[in-house]
Amino acid sequence: MRTNMDFSPFYRSSIGFDRVFDLLEKASVPQNADNWPPYDIAKLTDDTYRIVIAVAGFGEDELTITHEPNMLMVNGAKAENEEVQYLHHGLALRSFARRFELADHVSVVSAKLENGLLIIDLKKEIPEEMKPRRIAINAAPAKKSTKRIEGEVAA
Known part of the structure; x- marks a missing residue:
């Protein structure tokens, strides 16, 4: 709960x-849990991820992937064929919209449609100025000590 x-x-x-x-x-x-289409999220390395979405029946022209700041949206829209009269319609080819929240600096590397699976590769790329860096400690230069020997001053 x-x-x-x-x-x-x-x-x-x-x-x-x-x-x-x-x-x-x-x-x-x-x-409202609409778990269609099914998907997997895999962590491949410390900085690379993969989303695999089962989109059997959808073509490349029927899928849209949009990357906005901190958000990845995958939409699928199947054009309905009004000429066909189904006797049984068991394939789930309905339109969908799936959203994924992305962390800062995560970008889409590639996307491909293979055997009914939409495969989206992601990579986290932290900019150089945000990466940890070592700061050198510079020792202050030692002051030159000048010793003055005072003697008796003859008058």
Whole structure:
């Protein structure tokens, strides 16, 4: 059983995590589960992922993949043939829209339709300026100590 969590204490001490809290709040709300078409999400390496969607019966021209910031949308629309009268219609060729939330810096590398499966490869590419970097510690140059020997001054 899911319960709604109150994230307001986190808002007092964190900055820039609004999107994370919004995702957690959305995940806790039960949604109308339309699980069609079936799909898999696989993590191939630390930075690469693959989404495989079963779209048997759909052609490349009937599928649309749209990548927006932090969102991947896959739509399928089958043109209906009014001339055909079905005696039994058991194939699920209805239109669909599937959305996937993407983390920052995840981009679509490729998409292909193979044997009724739509295969979408994704890669997380963190920009160089956001990667951790080592900061060199420069020691302050030692001050040259000049010793002065004071002697008696002859008058």
